Amino acid sequence: MTLRLYDTATRALRDFQPLEPGKVGIYICGLTTQGDPHIGHVRFTVAFDVLRRWLVRGHGYDVTLVRNVTDIDDKILNKSSDHDTPWWAWSYTHERATSQALDTLGVLPPTYEPRATGHITEMVELIDLLVERGHAYPAEDGSGDVYFDVRSFPDYGALTRQRIEDMEPAADADPRGKRDPRDFALWKGAKPTEPATASWPTAYGRGRPGWHLECSAMARKYLGDTFDIHGGGVDLRFPHHENEQAQSRAAGLGFAQFWLHNAWVTISGEKMSKSLGNSLVVSELTRHVRPLVLRYYLTAVHYRSTIEYGEDSLAEAQAAVERIESFVQRAVEAVGEPAGELAEIELDSGFADALDDDLNVSEALAVLFGLVREGNRALEAGAAEEATVRHTLGQVLAMTDVLGVNPRSPQWAREGSGSTDVLDALVQSRLDARAAARADKDFATADAIRDELTGLGIVIEDTPTGARWSLGG
Numbered sequence: 001m002t003l004r005l006y007d008t009a010t011r012a013l014r015d016f017q018p019l020e021p022g023k024v025g026i027y028i029c030g031l032t033t034q035g036d037p038h039i040g041h042v043r044f045t046v047a048f049d050v051l052r053r054w055l056v057r058g059h060g061y062d063v064t065l066v067r068n069v070t071d072i073d074d075k076i077l078n079k080s081s082d083h084d085t086p087w088w089a090w091s092y093t094h095e096r097a098t099s100q101a102l103d104t105l106g107v108l109p110p111t112y113e114p115r116a117t118g119h120i121t122e123m124v125e126l127i128d129l130l131v132e133r134g135h136a137y138p139a140e141d142g143s144g145d146v147y148f149d150v151r152s153f154p155d156y157g158a159l160t161r162q163r164i165e166d167m168e169p170a171a172d173a174d175p176r177g178k179r180d181p182r183d184f185a186l187w188k189g190a191k192p193t194e195p196a197t198a199s200w201p202t203a204y205g206r207g208r209p210g211w212h213l214e215c216s217a218m219a220r221k222y223l224g225d226t227f228d229i230h231g232g233g234v235d236l237r238f239p240h241h242e243n244e245q246a247q248s249r250a251a252g253l254g255f256a257q258f259w260l261h262n263a264w265v266t267i268s269g270e271k272m273s274k275s276l277g278n279s280l281v282v283s284e285l286t287r288h289v290r291p292l293v294l295r296y297y298l299t300a301v302h303y304r305s306t307i308e309y310g311e312d313s314l315a316e317a318q319a320a321v322e323r324i325e326s327f328v329q330r331a332v333e334a335v336g337e338p339a340g341e342l343a344e345i346e347l348d349s350g351f352a353d354a355l356d357d358d359l360n361v362s363e364a365l366a367v368l369f370g371l372v373r374e375g376n377r378a379l380e381a382g383a384a385e386e387a388t389v390r391h392t393l394g395q396v397l398a399m400t401d402v403l404g405v406n407p408r409s410p411q412w413a414r415e416g417s418g419s420t421d422v423l424d425a426l427v428q429s430r431l432d433a434r435a436a437a438r439a440d441k442d443f444a445t446a447d448a449i450r451d452e453l454t455g456l457g458i459v460i461e462d463t464p465t466g467a468r469w470s471l472g473g
Helices: 039-059 074-082 087-104 116-132 211-223 234-250 291-299 313-335 349-356 361-403 410-416 419-439 443-455
Strands: 004-007 012-015 023-028 062-067 136-138 146-148 184-189 207-209 226-233 255-262 265-267 307-309 458-463 466-471
Touching: 004 255, 023 039, 023 211, 039 062, 039 087, 039 226, 039 255, 039 265, 039 291, 039 349, 039 361, 062 211, 074 087, 116 136, 116 146, 116 184, 116 207, 116 211, 116 234, 146 234, 184 211, 184 234, 207 211, 211 226, 211 234, 211 255, 226 234, 234 255, 291 313, 307 313, 313 361, 313 466, 349 361, 419 443, 419 466, 443 458
Parallel strands: 023 062, 023 226, 226 255, 265 307
Antiparallel strands: 004 012, 136 146, 146 184, 184 207, 458 466
């Protein structure tokens, strides 16, 4: 089946064919390093991590993925000033926190992760090109601002299908130097209220880049004038992505051939954001929730569907993860680890067809859990169904690997370190004592140990190969 993706620009499912056979270039808008990331911030990274994994595993593409870092903007300057910290130190601290959060969630590192401040030269070159082509102009008030002239580009508004007359004025710079209130800033002139280190010299005066400019310049540098896929959160469609497309195409660049946008994580129907006071910071949340469970939670809903966060959401994800882990552990105990590499296993056609249908993860998981049920039935049948167990185990591990939730992956083995190792050792010692009591037919002691563990929230499962334990939900 051909991979089909929903292109926001055309509002239609389209067959995906890369510009260069065998290779795919993807640019996704990374985070602004103004604070620690919450799960609403990082959902896009998980969604595009699944896309990347499927392009590689399902279609054999060589994928170049660029995810930028916006390390200077108004919010960073304001927050760093409020905390009496240099803007670059504030930005770098939260860049590291973001990287740690994404690593915790098993997101593969990008091929390139350029910072805005490292690409001022490329941005100024793009501004020069736009001015030469009549699509940008320096402000006449001497502020040093440079604006994109939206009325000079007839296709402005094409991505989000808006008319200029219906748009709100651009709020990214002082309007006094604009020809039209909807013109947006490519370059922001230095202000006496801002640190001198937050500006760079140019022919237009000292200043810093506008938010939209950086992505056009960096996508061009790392992926070329035209590339395959541009992605990001649905809230970036306007003005950010609209402006990116306009300035790039006005400069004569082909830019993105597909636009993919993921939906929000919401709480009580509202977009998760720090301004609403309802953020769930990844570093804090994973103190209480296993990272694998959180990764599954963010993966399991179709990328274009909203995730509504509630008290029971993570409990459902935990139960699903434990169903997978329970089967995998029992199967490994019965037949051993799968032979060969997971990448060599031919995936179930139903699973592959689901992911080829615009990354329909929900349907792919339905196929996966169908196999888990089949595998559990085969385990109950014993030695006669070992071949089925072995085949199903390989399928389940290969599928979860594509989705980034393979419980046998070294990524999640980290969860077994530290205090969890201590807990495992303590519980196992009590299970060993219970097994010894049962062997001596001291069933009263064995039952007392089981009741002791149950009272602590530990679920005991007796299997032909011995007792297994897990934490109750």
